[in-house]
Amino acid sequence: MGVYVHIPFCARKCFYCDFHSLEVRDAHRFAHLVDSYLAALRREALYFRSIWGDKPIESLFIGGGTPSLLPADKLASFISFLRTELPFAAAPEITMEANPHSLSEEGMEVLTGAGVNRVSLGAQAFQDGLLRAIGRLHRAEQIGESVHLLRRAGVSSINLDLIFGLPGQSLVHWRESLEQALALEPDHLSCYALTVEPGTLLHAWQEAGVLQLPGEDEQADMYDLTRTMLPEAGYEHYEISNFSRPGHRCRHNLLYWHNRPYIGLGSGAAGYVHGCRYSNRADLDGYIKSWEKGEPSYEEFQELNPEQQMDETMMLGMRLLEGVAEEEFRRRFGVSYWDVYREAITELIGQGLVEEVQGYLRTTELGLLLENRVSAAFLR
Template sequence: MGVYVHIPFCAQKCYYCDFYSVVVSEDFPTLAGNYLVSLRQEALYYRKIWGEQPLDSLFIGGGTPSVIPPEELAGLVSWLLKELPFVAEPEVTMEANPHSLTAAGVEVLSAAGVNRISLGVQAFQNNLLKSIGRIHRAEQIGESVEALRKAGVDNINLDLMFGLPGQRVQDWLNTLESALALEPAHLSCYGLILEENTPMEKWVSEGLMEVPNDDGQAEMYEAACRILKGSGYEHYEISNFALPGKRSSHNLLYWQNKPFIGLGSGATGYIGGNRYRNIPDLWRYMQSWHEGGPLYEDCDQVSVEREMDETMMVGMRLLAGVDEASFCRRYGISFWELYQPAINDLLARGLVEWDGAKLRVTRLGLFLENQVSAAFLR
């Protein structure tokens, strides 16, 4: 179980992004300071509800956490590690953009307990970075990794994206090669999704921008699976690859549908069977904590039936699949009793396989994961 903290600030908005974040402006230092106070108030509120269940991971995401001065962020991290019931050596991940990381900053964060950095790299070609609205340049990626290693942070994830406008297969192969040359512990490879109401979705729908088609995306994804596996990375989740022993504990928590505390404007959390999403409006969020309580955009009690569906849906993203015995222990019923027609249909279509203990996606199912997940929604 873990804690997610949302830092909703970015230096500029990427054209494809629909995460909640605001672009930093002149009043940013005051705004960030006040926001960090609200985060502490929220953490104390959930501290009482959560009790003593041990927390294994802390994930500071966004947004771009690294736009906040490292001293302030480090203060928040060490305070959370002290106030909440974390295990002795939790995984503490922070997302960062290559342009906003300095060696001195990383040292401060590392001293506060940050032991894993997830870098938003996306591509190693400046023309592609520019076409998707990223602020960093390719040269800064290697510099950031070097700064991290110097500060003793070796557990590094690189986020990469394929299916970008104007991206050729060769560009993607070069990106994979450049990423591997940096020897990261973990790699995430995501296909571009044209989210509603983003500038990129508008430009593509108006014919002003072109992105690779489904076949092009599938070719890039297939290349990533083959090349990363050949380089010693375990393909353990649809989009995630890790060196042995370097899987992300925090993200595994989501794929196993476990509870977690979510803090911050726009953050989601899952506590005591309640799934909530905080209001994605940082001023209203801060006002609500000033008044002493949460302000949700949504908050629903998740029924056991719904939780079982979700456990299957997210669990099938893991290449190890869903273990029938674990499912039975958790819910007192076999998933075969609940989903037999759906599973038989997926088996007949060659999207999943059953080895007598686990149900998992096949190679074909990897490419059609949406259809696999959807089958478990009753």
């Protein structure tokens, strides 16, 4: 069980990003907004306290947006509030997303004091030209400085996010980014393929025919290189896009892939509580106003039936390299996945996309590359 908190503020919108976040332009208005937003988050947390029960919460993930833009003392006191008001386990994983241009050592020390023990740093690439091409505000050299700062501040687990398939990026650039990331010895690496989302600047450029992206083969080579270099350097490939040193898998993200419940707090946040999936409206002012009246403001709210819960468990679980445990599935739903998906599984095995090994159904090497096809097969 976990808690996700969405912090929808960024210093500037990156050209590829379709996450719910607002550019911070006016410091005075930002300070006021932060106070109102944190007050609304507190109200939403208290609302969930009454319906969540006492199931222990093992992880807190503060994502965004750019949580490291918030004044550290305010964020720290909000984390302490959550840990007091919700039934947190004794040693929860507490992750905060951060950008290299918005970190201070003093601020990080305040946050580690409040329990932040994992930071996910948006590194993305190690070439200034590529960073500029996607609208990132940091320079490559700030990534290393940030990692050292986080270590000095006592953060015990550091993730670097990297993106491949960027405009103008070559396989040589990608190799260089992986090498430079590895030289910093992070505990975890998330390596995502760029997707051009509608509504972003990159999408507008693509529509106008002026966006130069690496071709599909080159992107596949980048992913192959990732899957070779990182395990050779001692990182376990445990999810399609995620690699960790022993003992540093992201416990919070594992909740999602195991299709476990979590509370989502904040404007635009999604949650999964008592079999209901919900998402809050991605409207900052509307969110604050709703909680001033003590009311949730859902964009979507859906109670999942057992069939939907099974489908989601399979679709999410197949993202993990270990796959889905037959015994765990049976314990949870009272039937084997063979009873429910025999036809689909047989077909996927025939296509060489999945295999069953020691009680786990998992994707093959080929299935990893065609993960969308594997997932789609479990959607009834």
